[in-house]
Amino acid sequence: MHKWSALTAVSIGTFMLLVDVTIVTVALPAVARDLGATLGGLQWVLDGYALALAAVLLASGALADRHGRRKVYLGGTVLFAAASLLCAVAPDAGLLIAARFLQGLGGAAMFATTVAILSVAYSGKDRGVAFGVWGAVNGAAAAAGPIAGGLLTEHLGWRWIFLVNLPVSLVAIWFTLRGVTESHGRASTGNKLDLAGTVTFTLSAAAVTFALIRGGDAGWAAPSTLAAFALAALALVAFIAVERRTDHPMLDLRLFARPSFSALMAAAVLAQAAAFAYLPFTTVWLQQFLGKGPVDAGLLGALPMSAAAFVAAAFGGRFLQRVPPRWSIGTGLLLIGAGALLQARLTPASTGAALIPGLIVVGLGVAAVLPTMASAALAAVPNERSGMAGGAVNTFRQLGFALGVAVFGSIFAHRLAGRHAPTDAVNHVVAVAGFVALAAAVLVLLVVRTGRPAWEAPAAPKAAEHPVVGESV
The missing domain is CATH 4.10.860 (DNA Excision Repair, Uvrb; Chain A)
Structure with a gap:
C-alpha cells in the first residue's frame, strides 16, 4: 500500500466537503432567481451547512471511536453524496436549506475522522508533511469554492455545484477503501455519545x-x-x-483553563470569519452591481486568494511546521487583516480588479494560519486530549464561518437599506473582517505560548494500540 494513500483519501474528502462551504457563494443570485429566496434565505443556504458541520463534529468523533474511524468516514461520504443529490433536485429554498443541513451532517462524519486518520498513519516528520498538505488543502478548498461554483453555474446551472459531488465522492470512497486502515478508541477511556x-x-x-x-x-x-x-x-x-x-x-471545558488553547479556539473562529465569510457579499457586488457573470465573479473574487494560499502553503508548509505556532498563526492573521483592509477601499468607479491585491495578501495569511492551527491546538493540551483539541479547531472554524456570514450579512443589508452605495456596503463588511483578523492576531501573539513546532506535537498511537476514544477528530 502506497505510503501516502491515507493522505490522498483524506485530502480528497476534505477538499470536497470544504469546497461546499463556499461553492454556493457565486450561485446565490441564480438560486434566488430560480427559487425565490430572500437574502436571509440565501444566508441560511450557506449557514445551514456550516452549522451542521460544526455542531456534530465532536459527537461524530465519539461515534468514530466506537464504530471505527474508517467506517464512519465512509458512511459520512455516502450521506454527503446523497444529500448533494437532494440539494440538486430541491424545488424550493426550504428544501434546499434542509438538504444543506444533511450535507453538513455527512461532512461532519468525514471531517471528524481526518486528524485521527492522519495521526494514526503518520508520525514524526511525515506527520508534519501530512498536516502541511492537509492544511494547504483546507485553505485552497475554501477559497476555490467560488471558482468551481462560478464555472458550473455559468455553463451548466447552479444545480451542478451539487451534482459534481457524486463522482468525487466515489473517488474518495475508492481511495479510502484502498489506503485507510481501520482504528478504534480504547474502551477504558469511554466513547459514549454526548x-x-x-x-x-x-x-x-x-x-x-x-x-x-x-x-x-x-x-x-x-x-x-x-x-x-x-x-x-x-x-x-x-x-x-x-x-x-x-x-x-464532547468538549472538555477544562481545556479552556489553558490560555493558549482558549486563544487558539478564539483565533479559529475569528480567522475563518475574517478570511472567508465576506466572500458571499463581494460576490453579490460583482454580479448584481457590476454585472459580472458567475465565472468572472469566482475568478475575481477568489482565484487570487486560492492561488496565493496554495502556492505559499506548498512552498512554505514544511518551514511553517517548524516555526512556533504563536508566530506563524499571529503573522498569518496580520496578513489576513491587512489584505481585507486593502479590499475595503472601493469607490463607485472601482472594478473587480481592485480586490485582487488584497485577496493575494489574505491568501498568504491563510497559508500561514490553517496548516498549523490544528497541530498547534494538539501541542497546547495533554496528549490524551490531542484528538479532542483537533476536533475543537475544526468545530470553531466552521462556527466562525457561519457566524461571520450572519454578522456580515446584517452589516451589508443595513448599509444597503440606508441607501448607501453598494461599494460602501462592501467596504464596511470587508473592513470589519480586517479589524477582526487584526484583533485575533494580537490575541494570539500576546497569549499563545505553545513553544513546540507543530510537527513535534505527539503522534497518536498506532491503530493496533487503539487510540484514545472520543477524541478522534
Missing part, C-alpha cells in the same frame, strides 16, 4: 445565528430577535452545565 451536549450546542449555535440574521431583517429590538438571543444564551448555559457533569463530554 447526546445532551450535542443538542444544546447545536441549539445555541443555531439560535444565535438565527438572531444575527433576523436582526438584520426585522431589527435588533424585534421580539423574535431578542427571543432567539435569549434561547441561545439559555442553551449555552445548559451546554456548559452538561459538559461539566458528564463523564464523557
Whole structure:
C-alpha cells in the first residue's frame, strides 16, 4: 500500500466537503432567481451547512471511536453524496436549506475522522508533511469554492455545484477503501455519545445565528430577535452545565483553563470569519452591481486568494511546521487583516480588479494560519486530549464561518437599506473582517505560548494500540 494513500483519501474528502462551504457563494443570485429566496434565505443556504458541520463534529468523533474511524468516514461520504443529490433536485429554498443541513451532517462524519486518520498513519516528520498538505488543502478548498461554483453555474446551472459531488465522492470512497486502515478508541477511556451536549450546542449555535440574521431583517429590538438571543444564551448555559457533569463530554471545558488553547479556539473562529465569510457579499457586488457573470465573479473574487494560499502553503508548509505556532498563526492573521483592509477601499468607479491585491495578501495569511492551527491546538493540551483539541479547531472554524456570514450579512443589508452605495456596503463588511483578523492576531501573539513546532506535537498511537476514544477528530 502506497505510503501516502491515507493522505490522498483524506485530502480528497476534505477538499470536497470544504469546497461546499463556499461553492454556493457565486450561485446565490441564480438560486434566488430560480427559487425565490430572500437574502436571509440565501444566508441560511450557506449557514445551514456550516452549522451542521460544526455542531456534530465532536459527537461524530465519539461515534468514530466506537464504530471505527474508517467506517464512519465512509458512511459520512455516502450521506454527503446523497444529500448533494437532494440539494440538486430541491424545488424550493426550504428544501434546499434542509438538504444543506444533511450535507453538513455527512461532512461532519468525514471531517471528524481526518486528524485521527492522519495521526494514526503518520508520525514524526511525515506527520508534519501530512498536516502541511492537509492544511494547504483546507485553505485552497475554501477559497476555490467560488471558482468551481462560478464555472458550473455559468455553463451548466447552479444545480451542478451539487451534482459534481457524486463522482468525487466515489473517488474518495475508492481511495479510502484502498489506503485507510481501520482504528478504534480504547474502551477504558469511554466513547459514549454526548447526546445532551450535542443538542444544546447545536441549539445555541443555531439560535444565535438565527438572531444575527433576523436582526438584520426585522431589527435588533424585534421580539423574535431578542427571543432567539435569549434561547441561545439559555442553551449555552445548559451546554456548559452538561459538559461539566458528564463523564464523557464532547468538549472538555477544562481545556479552556489553558490560555493558549482558549486563544487558539478564539483565533479559529475569528480567522475563518475574517478570511472567508465576506466572500458571499463581494460576490453579490460583482454580479448584481457590476454585472459580472458567475465565472468572472469566482475568478475575481477568489482565484487570487486560492492561488496565493496554495502556492505559499506548498512552498512554505514544511518551514511553517517548524516555526512556533504563536508566530506563524499571529503573522498569518496580520496578513489576513491587512489584505481585507486593502479590499475595503472601493469607490463607485472601482472594478473587480481592485480586490485582487488584497485577496493575494489574505491568501498568504491563510497559508500561514490553517496548516498549523490544528497541530498547534494538539501541542497546547495533554496528549490524551490531542484528538479532542483537533476536533475543537475544526468545530470553531466552521462556527466562525457561519457566524461571520450572519454578522456580515446584517452589516451589508443595513448599509444597503440606508441607501448607501453598494461599494460602501462592501467596504464596511470587508473592513470589519480586517479589524477582526487584526484583533485575533494580537490575541494570539500576546497569549499563545505553545513553544513546540507543530510537527513535534505527539503522534497518536498506532491503530493496533487503539487510540484514545472520543477524541478522534
